Amino acid sequence: MSELIVQRFEEEVIEMLKPKIKSVLRQTNPQNREDLEQDLILMVLTAIKEKDFKQIPSFFELMEEEKNQNYKL
Amino acid sequence: MQNRLLETFLEDEKISKLYCSYLENSTPEKKELIEKHFKIHVKKIQIFSYFSKILHFESQRFDKKIRKISKKNPLILDKDFDDSNTSPLDLIKSERNDNYFENVISIDFRKMENLFEDKTLYKIVSNLSLKQKEILYSIYVKGLTEDTVATQLSVTKQAINKTKNKALKKIRQEYIQF
DSSP, X not given: OHHHHHHHHHHHXXXXXXXXXXXXXXXXXXXXXXXXXXXXXHHHHHHHHHXXXXXXXXXXXXXXXXXXXXXXX | OOOHHHHXXXXXXHHHHHHHHHXXXXXXXXXXXXXXXXXXXXXXXXXXXXXXXXXXXXXXXHHHHHHHHHHHSOOOTTSOOSSSSOOHHHHSOOHHHHHHHHHHHTSOGGGGGGGOOSHXXXXXXXXXXXXXXXXHIIIIISOOOHHHHHHHHXXXXXXXXXXXXXXXXXXXXXHHHO
16 A cells, blocks of 8 residues: 555656656757666656655644744734 | 745645645544645655756766766767777778788889879989889888898998988988979
């Protein structure tokens, strides 16, 4: 089950980054474009699995903060 | 709403509905679900911003890698090396050159001027005496030593050397005049 979620997440991220990847491909010569695309997608996938991003406070903590700020204003 | 992250998160219709229903009737399950969705959302944004910055550099690194590989294993023969005008094609042994050299060797010394493509050089050499031509030919084309040439022509080594120098001097002077 969780594997399915991960897979969907990966697909969504790649879909989201597609335009950016496509624009970057234009800087290499045509015969290497496919290779580069594969390389970049692989890089994204490994980053999703392995890279540790900065921990961000949970949704409700952020909501609290937001409310406090609004009070101050 | 000041926090962009919360803003974009709540833009999703499903999420905002979920949040509204949570506000009306809060259960730990709903809270957990919202947190889970939020985590996914945050990670997506993080990955997106990270790669928007990094993709450009990664693609440049890829180009560099490709260039390095193709430099080590060139596939195209007439492509220049990076730093000079020589190409791999120039380094391949040519059979024509070998034949050309054999033709040179078999030229009669009396027509030594035929070796030269330069017109002035051709004229000058054709005006040399037979003796001079023979000596120059033996030394420079056949690659014999002055000693051997001297014994072959049964004259002294000094005479050979003298004739050679005289001929070279003549060629040089006349070439400058032209």
